[in-house]
Amino acid sequence: MKPLASLAALAVALAATPAMADHHEIPDEPAPTAEAASAFVEQAETELLDKSNKAGRADWVYNNFITEDTAAITAEASAAFTATVVDNAVKAARYADVEGVDKETARKLTMMRTGIVTPAPTAPGAAEQVSALTTEMQGIYGKGQGTLEGKPISGSDIEEKMGTVRDPALLKEMWVSWHDTVGTPMKGDYAKLVELMNQGAHELGFADTGALWRSNYDMDPDEFKALTERLWQEVKPLYQELHCYTRAKLNEKYGDEVQPATGPIRADLLGNMWGQQWANIYDIVAPEGAGDLGYDLTELLVEHDYDAIRMVKAGENFFSSLGFEPLPETFWERSLFVKPRDREVVCHASAWDIDNKDDLRIKMCTKVNADDFQTVHHELGHNYYQRAYNTLSPLYLNGANDGFHEAIGDMIALSVTPEYLVQIGLLPRDEVPSADKDIGLLLKQALDKVAFLPFGLLIDRWRWGVFDGSIPPEDYTKAWVDLKHDYQGIVPPVERTLENFDPGAKYHIPANVPYTRYFLSFVLQFQFFEAACKTADWKGPLHRCSFYGNRKVGEKLDAMLAMGASKPWPDALEAFTGTREISGKSLIRYFAPLTKWLKEQNKGKTCGW
Ligand code: X8Z
Ligand code: ZN
Numbered sequence: 001m002k003p004l005a006s007l008a009a010l011a012v013a014l015a016a017t018p019a020m021a022d023h024h025e026i027p028d029e030p031a032p033t034a035e036a037a038s039a040f041v042e043q044a045e046t047e048l049l050d051k052s053n054k055a056g057r058a059d060w061v062y063n064n065f066i067t068e069d070t071a072a073i074t075a076e077a078s079a080a081f082t083a084t085v086v087d088n089a090v091k092a093a094r095y096a097d098v099e100g101v102d103k104e105t106a107r108k109l110t111m112m113r114t115g116i117v118t119p120a121p122t123a124p125g126a127a128e129q130v131s132a133l134t135t136e137m138q139g140i141y142g143k144g145q146g147t148l149e150g151k152p153i154s155g156s157d158i159e160e161k162m163g164t165v166r167d168p169a170l171l172k173e174m175w176v177s178w179h180d181t182v183g184t185p186m187k188g189d190y191a192k193l194v195e196l197m198n199q200g201a202h203e204l205g206f207a208d209t210g211a212l213w214r215s216n217y218d219m220d221p222d223e224f225k226a227l228t229e230r231l232w233q234e235v236k237p238l239y240q241e242l243h244c245y246t247r248a249k250l251n252e253k254y255g256d257e258v259q260p261a262t263g264p265i266r267a268d269l270l271g272n273m274w275g276q277q278w279a280n281i282y283d284i285v286a287p288e289g290a291g292d293l294g295y296d297l298t299e300l301l302v303e304h305d306y307d308a309i310r311m312v313k314a315g316e317n318f319f320s321s322l323g324f325e326p327l328p329e330t331f332w333e334r335s336l337f338v339k340p341r342d343r344e345v346v347c348h349a350s351a352w353d354i355d356n357k358d359d360l361r362i363k364m365c366t367k368v369n370a371d372d373f374q375t376v377h378h379e380l381g382h383n384y385y386q387r388a389y390n391t392l393s394p395l396y397l398n399g400a401n402d403g404f405h406e407a408i409g410d411m412i413a414l415s416v417t418p419e420y421l422v423q424i425g426l427l428p429r430d431e432v433p434s435a436d437k438d439i440g441l442l443l444k445q446a447l448d449k450v451a452f453l454p455f456g457l458l459i460d461r462w463r464w465g466v467f468d469g470s471i472p473p474e475d476y477t478k479a480w481v482d483l484k485h486d487y488q489g490i491v492p493p494v495e496r497t498l499e500n501f502d503p504g505a506k507y508h509i510p511a512n513v514p515y516t517r518y519f520l521s522f523v524l525q526f527q528f529f530e531a532a533c534k535t536a537d538w539k540g541p542l543h544r545c546s547f548y549g550n551r552k553v554g555e556k557l558d559a560m561l562a563m564g565a566s567k568p569w570p571d572a573l574e575a576f577t578g579t580r581e582i583s584g585k586s587l588i589r590y591f592a593p594l595t596k597w598l599k600e601q602n603k604g605k606t607c608g609w
Helices: 034-064 068-095 103-114 126-143 155-164 168-203 209-214 221-254 279-285 297-303 308-321 329-334 370-388 402-413 418-423 435-449 452-467 473-488 516-535 551-562 569-577 585-590 592-602
Strands: 145-148 151-154 350-353 360-363
Touching: 034 068, 034 103, 034 126, 034 350, 034 360, 068 103, 068 126, 068 168, 126 168, 145 155, 145 168, 151 155, 155 168, 155 279, 168 209, 168 452, 168 473, 209 221, 209 452, 221 279, 221 435, 221 452, 221 516, 221 585, 221 592, 279 370, 279 435, 297 370, 308 370, 308 402, 329 360, 350 370, 360 370, 370 402, 370 551, 402 516, 402 551, 402 569, 435 452, 435 592, 452 473, 452 516, 516 551, 516 569, 516 585, 551 569, 585 592
Parallel strands: none
Antiparallel strands: 145 151, 350 360
8 A cells, every 4th residue: 555655745645634724714815816726736736745745754654663652753744744635625625616727727626625535624633633543543453463372463474374274263263353352442433533534524525535535536426436336247246156166165175064055155264364365275265177286376485485575576577677667775775574573563565655756665564475475566566656657746646546556566466477487487387387277377366356356345335334424333343244244245253243343453444545446456457467468469368478578568557657647547547558448347358267167166056145
């Protein structure tokens, strides 16, 4: 994810908190003329960039060293930033209907309002309250622990263990302890935050915070909602086939007591704390015959003595092969690559651009495994995007939309094929899986990419409901459990109660990071990937394509990235793919052979839950 700072100027970052704007009388404001509007925008951009950079720096320190003092410092900087953001958004509204405003200025005035992630009321002290709440919750999450066999275990370790442990009692212990100790204590803070953010959104002219979030996609917010629904309907049948097949395999492995053959899947059996990506249980679901791929990326990394730095170097090398400049020396000096032994840090991976120029960094508690190899590429995608648009004006220092920002590194990682692993010396050529292993390769990919889709959608469906009041605080966890049941077809391993706050056990809820971006990204990355493979003149099955080393792809990619947020996102999509529509068709084409195969496997079974 991108932190505050990089969100930067970008209204996006705008997240934080508010300040003390007074939209009724602003005595020193010039009369609203087109000239005044552009002068205002210019001054606001300078101010936003400055405050965003200051808040980003403080937030970096906090994320790397969670203490009372760093919490106070980041809360203060973030409150100052939010205050500025809200103040400028309120002023921007005054210029909205001024005649003769040029197109650029009009776009920026809109962005100043719609890019706000964490709105706060304008009343004195409210911005500070909002910042204190988000800082507090992130601290709880960052310091959070669960237990394994009764012993405390950190967030990054428990995440890894959920992928490797196969004893259902231990999986249940880890799942329950994590959700109870991390989520539950935040419930009150979260309800308070929702109330404050909604007041802030209201003052900015939005019905609630969800409406504000949905307004940031260059289209009508209702149209955006409909777009996400259309995409979900395109990919849902494939998810249902995957669910049906996976459930049967889990039933075979664990028996009816643990995983019944019908109904929803028990959440802790899927190889991931949140049941969001399932590739870690590939060994359980692998098809007979086509299942043995002959290699396991985690094992290859370990055997070849990879450590965190080598993993990141491999990611950098991919971008270099496309023609991108190497990462700056400061990236290597200032990033956090492994979990420190002696202090609390936020381990959830993130990419930063501290000065919005070239001070790029990542922060990861990297483990040497396939999951984190993927995440390294993901984070670098953010960094290369940030650098590509760093000459644009402050409000344009962002992705075409947030889904684009999330999709770049993942699109690159789709090129991590067996053939690519040969090219970088990780896999011996004679061990490349033959064509009869295609179903295995596709299934493994689907366990991450297809399994994620309903998860990516439901997080904000939950928040949209929380924000519009249809999910009141007493229903927070029930609604969460219901949505996970309905969309993903999964259930918690034990009954959840009113006191629990399961949403808080997922990073993006305490961190207040909108999540629809990932749903979009998991669709978009296949569109980008298919377009890149076409540019690279790839012939053969899409899932075997790697555009490693292709300068033509690099040039086209750079052109899209360099547009930043300066144009509506369909323009950026068109620049790279030739189409202006987000569509699930590329994903469906990528997995077409698997879909056919899954349907055969599921024949005669009652699917659904
Ligand atoms: O949060 C992330 C990235 C940082 S933007 C590591 N992701 C989502 C998650 O972990 O829930 C990437 C995939 C989805
Ligand atoms: Zn990300």
